[in-house]
Amino acid sequence: MLWDRVRRLSVELDGAAEAGGPAFSSGERVAGRVVVELAAEARLGALHLHARGCAHVHWTESRSAGSSTAYTQSYGDRLDFLAHRQQLLPDGPPTPGSGQQGTVLPAGRHEFPFAFTLPERLATSFEGKHGSVRYWVKAKLRRPWAPARRAKQEFTVLEPLDINTPALLAPQAGAKEKVVRTWYGSQGQVSVSAKIDRKGYTPGEVIPIFAEIENGSTRSVVPKAAIIQTQTFLARGTKKQKKSVVASIVGDSVAAHKRDVWHGRALKIPPVGPSILQCRILHVEYSLKVCVDIPGTSKLFLELPLVIGTIPLHPFGSRTSSVSSQYSVHLDWLQMGIPELPEAPPDYSSVVTGEEEPLETLSPPHQGEAPSSLEGPFFAYIQEFRYRPPPLYSEVDPNPIRPRCMTC
Structure with a gap:
């Protein structure tokens, strides 16, 4: 039958092969492709792309009267962050003779690229007890004389929250x-x-x-x-x-x-x-x-x-x-x-010992972090200061101020 010719319909996002899947933040560009695999030549209708993002909350509360439940009250709300629509494949002109609209594609794999920019001020993806914040991309393929096919791919939004304030x-x-x-x-x-x-x-x-x-x-x-x-x-x-x-x-x-x-x-x-x-x-x-x-x-x-x-x-x-x-x-x-209270300084031998932890065990710096992390000349200076012995205590000033000679 006609609908069996569409072997697969899927949405692929750039970066999906990375660990943890793709993650974006507000203002970034989301790109990918809709993949259609056909087992044989087929006439396809319009292919639409719809990107959505929203926060949704819902819960119910029961009011009891004695031994029975009097009524159940539902509470819910929805807040949309993203609503993007795009047409990747038009219906096409009608075929002479049959009058059917659509685009005839040969058997094999067909890719339809897409891209859009996320708006500002989004909320981080979240799954909670009575609500969630979700983002996804959905593709809908219409076909003459056959049910429409749909595919959906979710992605994560991670809004930056800087603690250096x-x-x-x-x-x-x-x-x-x-x-x-x-x-x-x-x-x-x-x-x-x-x-x-x-x-x-x-x-x-x-x-x-x-x-x-x-x-x-x-x-x-x-x-x-x-x-x-x-x-x-x-x-x-x-x-x-x-x-x-x-x-x-x-x-x-x-x-x-x-x-x-x-x-x-x-x-x-x-x-x-x-x-x-x-x-x-x-x-x-x-x-x-x-x-x-x-x-x-x-x-x-x-x-x-x-x-x-x-x-x-x-x-x-x-x-x-x-x-x-x-x-x-x-x-x-x-x-x-x-x-709260000042303490006596520790003994130097208790602070610096011979069994120091190797530098390879330090956590790697985060992506995009400022170059002020523990590396480079500044870190070398700290290491030099760390292993330098403390100065000897003396009540005699090693560099006394000498009086100037008025006759010179």
């Missing part, structure tokens, strides 16, 4: 306290204070947590820390949220009337999607939650805001940022933060 490089800190009460009276107070060196991070980085837990109660408490992802969906003036823990650590138990201090406790960020903050109907936000588990009563929570970006920290781009945030796994000799 003053707002995201600012330290975050907070403190909370709670009075432990029972039915027969108060049992003391538990307090927690915590801080991190900045607000913006990228996946794979380590967050150094500086915290102080003061247990003034008569019970042992357990401090914990976790990275929380909050998905917020908005439709018809109603909000729906989904929270989940993406990474967590548990500290040592703090006995009654004792105090514990975290000197940069490390919490690594797993591979998670970046923050989505500019979409009208869908938000993805992160926070660092420090929790103190108190037996017999509710927990004590302290929450610090986080932003997960896509452009990592430039190692030497800001004096206020921590250089070790990006290379903390390999460069242990760099401190990840400044403690």
Whole structure:
């Protein structure tokens, strides 16, 4: 039959053979081709290309009355980012005698290239509990006296989110306290204070947590820390949220009337999607939650805001940022933060040892990163300074200022 002559219809995007598939950002050019394979000569109608991108949210809520469900209310909204149409093959003039429109193509493989530019201000691709942000390219092939054939290919949009901004490089800190009460009276107070060196991070980085837990109660408490992802969906003036823990650590138990201090406790960020903050109907936000588990009563929570970006920290781009945030796994000799109280300088032998980690183990620089990464003459200067012994201490100035002779 006629429709069996179209062996395959597919959409191929440039870069699809790369690991992870093609990924684009706003303003970039998307190119590819629609492939039609025919088993025999066939008459084809119009071939249309449609590129779409939208955010979609939907959920339902049930209202119960006694033992039965009274009614179910649905909430949903849609926000379009991309709507591109293109005709790759026209209907063609009618054939004399038969009067059928279409283009006759021989058997074999036929490619129809296409290209379009993404608009500005897109949202990053996302799949959530009650909504998603998706982008795709769809091809539709019409044929005389046969059903139309369709093919679809999705692609990823990754909007750049640079953490090298003053707002995201600012330290975050907070403190909370709670009075432990029972039915027969108060049992003391538990307090927690915590801080991190900045607000913006990228996946794979380590967050150094500086915290102080003061247990003034008569019970042992357990401090914990976790990275929380909050998905917020908005439709018809109603909000729906989904929270989940993406990474967590548990500290040592703090006995009654004792105090514990975290000197940069490390919490690594797993591979998670970046923050989505500019979409009208869908938000993805992160926070660092420090929790103190108190037996017999509710927990004590302290929450610090986080932003997960896509452009990592430039190692030497800001004096206020921590250089070790990006290379903390390999460069242990760099401190990840400044403690509250000044400490005595460490012994030189404890900082520089004979068993140094080879330079080959350093993480490679990211694509498109500024040339200020750990390479080149500047890195060589740092290495020279690193292995240079400290100057000898002396109370005698080796270069004294000599008085000038007035008669000279």
